Amino acid sequence: MFWGEKRILKKGFVMIYTLILGLIILLVSSYIFMLEASKKVYILDYKKNVTEKIYSRETTNYLLSQMNSYILSNTNNVNKSELYKLFSSSPDKNKIGNNDYFIYYSIYEDTFIISQSYRGNRIKRDTYNYNFIDGKINYMYFSSKYQ
Known part of the structure; x- marks a missing residue:
């Protein structure tokens, strides 16, 4: 089967695949962080509006x-x-x-x-x-x- 066949792999492909996969993971994690940060800012803004003394x-x-x-x-x-x-x-x-x-x-x-x-x-x-x-x-x- 596959174990007996000799694979032809060029030396730079593993490094390129690793860099692309790492970049994708970094982009997804930074997007998730940005969503959480905007959610936190929205919650703090809403809390400020609710607790603000509005009419005296x-x-x-x-x-x-x-x-x-x-x-x-x-x-x-x-x-x-x-x-x-x-x-x-x-x-x-x-x-x-x-x-x-x-x-x-x-x-x-x-x-x-x-x-x-x-x-x-x-x-x-x-x-x-x-x-x-x-x-x-x-x-x-x-x-x-x-x-």
Whole structure:
């Protein structure tokens, strides 16, 4: 059978087959490692999104009270015309807060809008209508939009 036959094998073929087989094994193992690494990154990202503090009612109340005190300190009589004059005269000062959480008065919509970071790259915008009660502003929640 095969034992008696003399094989003709050239000297470099074993080394080439070994290198090709080793390269294939290396490529497959590096691909599997890359899949596991991306899976780990996805899990950590998801964990960060789940445990992130997304919406704080205290922050909203703080921003509304800061806006109220700003309006009351800069106007004598609180009404719609005075409010429009205050924010149209200085449009750069109608924003109170920092880059993550802030409130501003939209002159075009005649509403107050609170903008907040929501789960990393999204922004939540809460719209508040208002009316005047006893010389103070009463904010009423209207809607939310996610961008």
